[in-house]
Amino acid sequence: MIDPMYLIVGIDPGKTTGIACLDLNGKLVLAKHMQFAGAEWITSTISKAGTPVIIASDKRNASETVRKINATFSSRLFCPGRELKIKEKRAAAKGATIKDPHERDAYVAAISAYRAYANKFKQIEHMALERMSDAERVKAKVVGKYSISEAIENRKANRR
Numbered sequence: 001m002i003d004p005m006y007l008i009v010g011i012d013p014g015k016t017t018g019i020a021c022l023d024l025n026g027k028l029v030l031a032k033h034m035q036f037a038g039a040e041w042i043t044s045t046i047s048k049a050g051t052p053v054i055i056a057s058d059k060r061n062a063s064e065t066v067r068k069i070n071a072t073f074s075s076r077l078f079c080p081g082r083e084l085k086i087k088e089k090r091a092a093a094k095g096a097t098i099k100d101p102h103e104r105d106a107y108v109a110a111i112s113a114y115r116a117y118a119n120k121f122k123q124i125e126h127m128a129l130e131r132m133s134d135a136e137r138v139k140a141k142v143v144g145k146y147s148i149s150e151a152i153e154n155r156k157a158n159r160r
Contacts, residue, residue: 007046011109017034021046026114
């Protein structure tokens, strides 16, 4: 069985919706936008890229659209502690080669969520798990509120 690619997904909803998907190492794997995109396009686009473990908003209070998409995937919802200014968003997305402002805002949401979990993810990587897919699965479980040791034990039990 092939392990799914676990994702952190930033969504910038509106007249034009932006989506940015990162792997659990913070690498951008998909950035798209569409005018008048509905929930079906958003969920389909995300599903084609992988399995989201975090759905992120760049707003302190996630929109109804972001909340619905999060509920669809039963993932963890991430909202930043404060609203970022446009200047901060541009700086955060500078190295990502994203030019569309909706994709940029979605990327900033996703990278903010990644940074919130980055230390835990590094801790997991340093535990020298046998396979990288094991590390990704453990990261996904830790986001889902398992402790690192519980996630590792769960992984071992599932392989027996």
